Amino acid sequence: MPADSKPKPKTPGRFQQALLKWFDQHGRHDLPWQQDINPYRVWVSEIMLQQTQVAAVIPYYQRFMESFPTVEALASASQDQVLAHWSGLGYYARARNLHKCAQTVVNEHNGEFPRSVDALTELPGIGRSTAGAIASISMDLRAAILDGNVKRVLARIHAVDGWPGQTAVANTLWEIAEKYTPAKRTGDYTQAMMDLGATLCTRAKPACERCPFEQHCIARAQGNPTDYPGKKPKKEKPERQTTLLLIEHDGELYLEQRPASGIWGGLWSPPQLEGDDGGEASAQEWLAAKDPDASEIQALPPMRHTFSHFHLDIHPVWIRLPNKPGQVAEAASGWYKLRQLDRPRSGQDLGLPAPIAKLVKQLTAMRAPLLAPC
DNA sequence: GACTCGTGGAG
DNA sequence: TCTCCAAGAGT
Numbered sequence: 001m002p003a004d005s006k007p008k009p010k011t012p013g014r015f016q017q018a019l020l021k022w023f024d025q026h027g028r029h030d031l032p033w034q035q036d037i038n039p040y041r042v043w044v045s046e047i048m049l050q051q052t053q054v055a056a057v058i059p060y061y062q063r064f065m066e067s068f069p070t071v072e073a074l075a076s077a078s079q080d081q082v083l084a085h086w087s088g089l090g091y092y093a094r095a096r097n098l099h100k101c102a103q104t105v106v107n108e109h110n111g112e113f114p115r116s117v118d119a120l121t122e123l124p125g126i127g128r129s130t131a132g133a134i135a136s137i138s139m140d141l142r143a144a145i146l147d148g149n150v151k152r153v154l155a156r157i158h159a160v161d162g163w164p165g166q167t168a169v170a171n172t173l174w175e176i177a178e179k180y181t182p183a184k185r186t187g188d189y190t191q192a193m194m195d196l197g198a199t200l201c202t203r204a205k206p207a208c209e210r211c212p213f214e215q216h217c218i219a220r221a222q223g224n225p226t227d228y229p230g231k232k233p234k235k236e237k238p239e240r241q242t243t244l245l246l247i248e249h250d251g252e253l254y255l256e257q258r259p260a261s262g263i264w265g266g267l268w269s270p271p272q273l274e275g276d277d278g279g280e281a282s283a284q285e286w287l288a289a290k291d292p293d294a295s296e297i298q299a300l301p302p303m304r305h306t307f308s309h310f311h312l313d314i315h316p317v318w319i320r321l322p323n324k325p326g327q328v329a330e331a332a333s334g335w336y337k338l339r340q341l342d343r344p345r346s347g348q349d350l351g352l353p354a355p356i357a358k359l360v361k362q363l364t365a366m367r368a369p370l371l372a373p374c
Numbered sequence: 375g376a377c378t379c380g381t382g383g384a385g
Numbered sequence: 386t387c388t389c390c391a392a393g394a395g396t
Contacts, residue, residue: 046392046393047392047393048392049391049393050394051380051392051393051394052381053382053383053392055382056381056383056391057392088380090380091379091380091381092379092380094393125393125395126394128394133392147392148390148393149392167375203390204384234389262379263378306387306388307379308378308379308380309379355380355381
């Protein structure tokens with residue numbers, strides 16, 4: 001059934017008033033990015049919050065703002081520094097785009113974020129919804145958003161069928177979102193919709209009895225709010241294997257920087273042998289070609305890791321080079337040498353992927369006596 | 375439109 | 386242990 005033929009909820013004016021009243025009483029007003037609001041702070045928060053829950057973002061946001069309090073500070077930082085602050089948060093293209101965007105704002109916009117949705121969308125990492133959030137929350141412009149919370153709330157109120165990943169469904173939701181977005185208190189309205197979705201109109205157990213729209217929600221009337229929005233079609237996750245070479249020499253672990261794009265782009269990791277069947281045999285082969293004199297090699301327990309679109313079995317191999325590191329050390333001349341194995345996520349100016357950080361921590365625990373901090 | 379891109383919490 | 390998916394955007 002097309003959304004247009006369905007009964008419509010209350011008029012926009014009533015809708016917004018009810019929502020804002022609820023927001024004033026029950027909304028969240030103490031989040032870090034709701035203090036000292038300006039375009040820079042809101043922008044950083046919105047990027048961090050993409051596909052990431054509030055609780056996970058808060059400590060990252062605070063550390064980030066402490067190190068990069070202004071767009072100028074961020075623009076003049078190195079990419080390694082930025083990625084180090086993002087380490088463990090995931091979706092690292094966000095950090096690379098964030099850095100690039102800061103430099104664009106400083107160099108081409110006089111250090112000021114452009115004051116329109118269209119101009120904001122031109123910037124790297126800022127799409128339609130994030131632009132709407134920045135414009136409405138930090139600039140008090142009338143601009144709509146359509147994040148996961150708003151999609152869920154609107155899909156339920158209007159009983160919009162289908163998965164929002166489909167363009168037609170998304171277009172329908174955008175239309176509704178634009179229609180409801182008020183010209184006054186737009187920032188509060190935006191926050192209110194997200195708060196409603198995050199705290200009350202939740203995915204699994206919506207608290208309809210506390211919702212300001214209870215009497216006007218079609219999905220509630222139908223008795224099946226959790227059927228909205230429609231689910232994403234399932235897909236099989238392919239299996240991948242990798243051998244991770246934990247090469248240690250003279251109390252240091254060798255790390256190489258990953259390619260700028262792709263998974264963990266720009267982050268640092270022990271060298272990987274990708275696409276093989278994994279394990280000690282392939283590591284032996286690799287090592288033999290590089291350094292016949294290598295002393296000790298030991299396979300560690302494999303780690304299974306699930307990404308959003310594939311499974312990865314990591315086969316770590318621990319290689320301890322003799323005092324004369326030979327050709328491996330030569331090959332590794334451009335590599336980073338990690339000394340503070342016990343603190344892979346602090347006091348460093350480069351980023352490590354979360355599973356790698358964990359592994360390094362484990363490795364340290366195994367051989368702590370030999371690798372005391374210098 | 376279909377893929378790619380992380381991580382941790384919830385169930 | 387496994388699936389699902391959260392304040393999406395880029396290719």
